[in-house]
Amino acid sequence: MNGAGIIQGMIETARNFAGSYHDPERLTTVQYPEEKLPPVENARTIPFLVYDGGDAMAGLRCTACTICEKECPPQCIYIIKDLAKKPDYVGKMQLQPKVFDIDMSVCMSCGICVEVCPFDAIKMDQVFELSTSDRFLGLLFHKEQLAKPNGYFSQLHKTEAAEIDARRHEDKRKAEASAAARAAAAKPLPPGGVK
Amino acid sequence: MRASTSPPGCIGTDGEHTLLEVSMGPHHPSTHGVFRMDVTLDGETVVKLKPVFGYLHRNHEKIAEKNSYLGSMPYTDRLDYICSLTNNWGYALAVEKLTGLSVPERAEYIRVILGELTRLINHSALAGFLLQDMGALGTPLMYAFREREKILDLFESLTGARMMCNYMRFGGCRCDLPPGWIEQTRSVVSRFPSFLDEFESLLTGNEILQARTEGVGALPGRLAVNAGVTGPMLRASGINYDIRKVDGYGAYGRFNFRVPLGERGDVFDRYMIRILEMRESLKILDQALRDIPGGPIMDPKAKLRNLRPKPGEAYGRIEGPKGELGFYLISDGGPNPYRYRVRPPSLINLTILEDMCLGQTIADAVVILGSVDIVLGEVDR
Numbered sequence: 001m002n003g004a005g006i007i008q009g010m011i012e013t014a015r016n017f018a019g020s021y022h023d024p025e026r027l028t029t030v031q032y033p034e035e036k037l038p039p040v041e042n043a044r045t046i047p048f049l050v051y052d053g054g055d056a057m058a059g060l061r062c063t064a065c066t067i068c069e070k071e072c073p074p075q076c077i078y079i080i081k082d083l084a085k086k087p088d089y090v091g092k093m094q095l096q097p098k099v100f101d102i103d104m105s106v107c108m109s110c111g112i113c114v115e116v117c118p119f120d121a122i123k124m125d126q127v128f129e130l131s132t133s134d135r136f137l138g139l140l141f142h143k144e145q146l147a148k149p150n151g152y153f154s155q156l157h158k159t160e161a162a163e164i165d166a167r168r169h170e171d172k173r174k175a176e177a178s179a180a181a182r183a184a185a186a187k188p189l190p191p192g193g194v195k
Numbered sequence: 196m197r198a199s200t201s202p203p204g205c206i207g208t209d210g211e212h213t214l215l216e217v218s219m220g221p222h223h224p225s226t227h228g229v230f231r232m233d234v235t236l237d238g239e240t241v242v243k244l245k246p247v248f249g250y251l252h253r254n255h256e257k258i259a260e261k262n263s264y265l266g267s268m269p270y271t272d273r274l275d276y277i278c279s280l281t282n283n284w285g286y287a288l289a290v291e292k293l294t295g296l297s298v299p300e301r302a303e304y305i306r307v308i309l310g311e312l313t314r315l316i317n318h319s320a321l322a323g324f325l326l327q328d329m330g331a332l333g334t335p336l337m338y339a340f341r342e343r344e345k346i347l348d349l350f351e352s353l354t355g356a357r358m359m360c361n362y363m364r365f366g367g368c369r370c371d372l373p374p375g376w377i378e379q380t381r382s383v384v385s386r387f388p389s390f391l392d393e394f395e396s397l398l399t400g401n402e403i404l405q406a407r408t409e410g411v412g413a414l415p416g417r418l419a420v421n422a423g424v425t426g427p428m429l430r431a432s433g434i435n436y437d438i439r440k441v442d443g444y445g446a447y448g449r450f451n452f453r454v455p456l457g458e459r460g461d462v463f464d465r466y467m468i469r470i471l472e473m474r475e476s477l478k479i480l481d482q483a484l485r486d487i488p489g490g491p492i493m494d495p496k497a498k499l500r501n502l503r504p505k506p507g508e509a510y511g512r513i514e515g516p517k518g519e520l521g522f523y524l525i526s527d528g529g530p531n532p533y534r535y536r537v538r539p540p541s542l543i544n545l546t547i548l549e550d551m552c553l554g555q556t557i558a559d560a561v562v563i564l565g566s567v568d569i570v571l572g573e574v575d576r
Contacts, residue, residue: 002402003402004400005398005399005400005401005402005404005405006401006402006403008396008397008400008401009396009397009398009400009401012393012396012397013334013397016338016393025386026341028341028344040348040351040352040355041352041373042351042352042353042354042355042370042373043351043355043356044355044356067500071263071265071266071500072266073262073266073267073269073270108269108359109356109359110268110269110272110359110361111355111361112265112266112268112269112361115369115499116499116500124355
């Protein structure tokens with residue numbers, strides 16, 4: 001019959017319309033600014049720098065190795081090394097960044113900086129309401145804005161942060177043990193000395 | 196009509212008819228982005244059509260020749276931004292050929308699962324947009340996007356991003372599946388056929404749709420082959436050519452699926468072939484989700500940084516949702532490719548647009564363009 005297909009389609013639309021009142025399968029709209037979906041653990045938006053301890057600038061994990069700067073596909077990271085070294089979590093002296101800028105207007109959220117970082121110093125954030133009226137300096141983030149505590153990172157990416165913390169804890173324990181062994185070996189010889 | 200009373204845009208007469216040149220686009224809603232058609236009309240009939248593209252040119256190939264091999268991976272997401280994972284796959288395949296890396300079994304299965312999910316996304320979006328071009332404003336597109344959303348949620352929980360996934364790596368995948376992902380995917384896949392049934396009952400039997408599409412924009416198989424057309428468009432013209440079957444790349448040799456073929460190669464066939472391909476994709480997904488093995492997801496020889504392949508060349512191609520997506524690489528032994536070239540299926544499928552549109556009305560030209568399935572990010576690169 002001519003027109004049967006159209007009526008069939010109308011019935012389908014009506015079913016969806018009625019279903020949108022009671023069936024969660026059919027009512028999928030989220031009223032965004034009022035309602036927000038819970039964040040997904042793996043989600044990524046822009047990078048940030050992780051720091052340990054209470055002082056953001058002293059606790060930065062970044063050692064200014066500039067691997068992320070070289071690998072960043074759109075070249076949005078800018079680093080100047082600070083020649084004054086500071087000890088890292090195992091007590092080894094490491095460089096630190098004097099300037100660490102990320103131009104968020106250029107960043108394309110690919111996460112390659114995170115993948116290549118050997119120090120777990122840069123991680124992906126999940127903030128997404130970043131609009132600003134100043135698109136030049138307003139989106140050029142300095143290390144002070146980028147630094148966020150390790151506790152924040154653990155909240156975002158629980159599994160990954162737990163792994164990293166366990167690894168770093170183990171490294172620290174080993175370093176302390178070997179330092180203690182070295183200290184023991186370096187003790188002055190007892191009087192009489194070695195025969 | 197005499198020349199002195201010609202309307203503006205009139206470009207002269209063809210015997211007794213006045214021809215009118217209409218520039219459709221680049222900001223026309225039916226052109227799916229910034230694409231322009233220079234159409235010459237005799238009344239309502241198309242007598243000449245010149246596709247004009249390049250409005251979205253972003254220098255993709257040259258940027259890739261400057262970047263490291265890894266650095267081009269996120270840029271491939273932005274070629275065909277609806278199906279970023281198949282773009283990743285094509286590029287990874289080319290670099291794996293160039294460097295001789297192998298891909299572990301589990302990673303191959305993950306790639307097949309993601310590739311087929313991407314095909315579902317692409318085809319459902321295409322069906323929605325095609326119907327939108329025909330005047331079914333909103334409703335079918337919204338239903339299609341509702342289903343697409345569920346798959347995008349899966350992508351987000353696995354890769355971290357909904358569209359710009361940047362997930363595949365040379366020699367495997369970036370990270371393993373999160374716990375519970377397979378079960379979630381299974382439940383999405385098991386509910387997808389009911390959406391397809393609903394979508395088909397919504398519009399496939401619709402008389403207006405049939406009148407608008409049957410016999411419109413027919414592309415004979417011979418012409419399609421000569422024009423280099425690939426993918427669903429070629430198969431709608433009745434040519435059995437699917438790279439998943441021809442090359443059997445990845446793990447596709449192990450799955451049992453059929454390749455749907457059209458007969459006349461008109462817009463209706465091109466629409467139906469996408470619906471049928473989605474049903475075949477669901478079969479592949481069922482098998483892959485059932486058989487996925489455990490094990491590593493990266494080749495132990497693979498390294499992330501400082502990749503310097505030996506001098507040589509490689510062409511990696513996959514059956515993307517839109518057709519044959521190929522990446523051609525020449526290495527001179529340096530850290531970045533000496534030459535990087537994309538074979539975009541949308542661009543090559545678009546070159547035959549004029550032959551399909553001649554003699555049709557301008558309203559049909561819109562529908563024909565919709566059935567070609569173009570994404571301007573890929574056409575212009």
